[in-house]
Amino acid sequence: MYCFNWVIKQTYRGSRKKVDSDPELFFKLKLALRLGKTLAELEQSLSSREFYYWVAFDRINPIGDERHDWHSAQITSAIYRSQGAKVDFDDCLMKFRKEKKEPVSMFEALSNLFGK
Template structure:
């Protein structure tokens, strides 16, 4: 499916036009350089970190990678994404307020 999307074809078109030899070549290429967006979260974190760092924020890409958790029952109920986003934005607002407030001697 990912190959069809990358080549801009439907699966039906791909099956009709792709020889077995070419499919094996694509499979070998996929082992060396995956065709799909398997690590899109890492790529996005690197990009976001570069943007933050250009603005002077001290952050690394590892700080921005989503923390996927599969033990939600053991840890209690996880917050939904909207609540987490609001907390994150609120923390940025607090940082900006701290920097904008002049220090009293």
């Protein structure tokens, strides 16, 4: 088992960073998963026009697992609230990817630090 884990780590080193930093690749992988195709099959059968239609459709009606996560968070927050807890929707939402923080200017950082 150790040997298998080592091979996996060596083979896919840096792949996560590439997927996280390339939104188009991330969307293609999500679409391929939803359509039951490999990435190569998807790229071979999908025109660029159809791809951008899928991107637009995803913005209106998410095709990935985000919708299920939102639904679960909605139910979870409703259950907590029914028991008297003060819970935000975002507290119940599962986060699999790190959120990228916007850069803050030095002036804003010092203002936040000193409360001005």
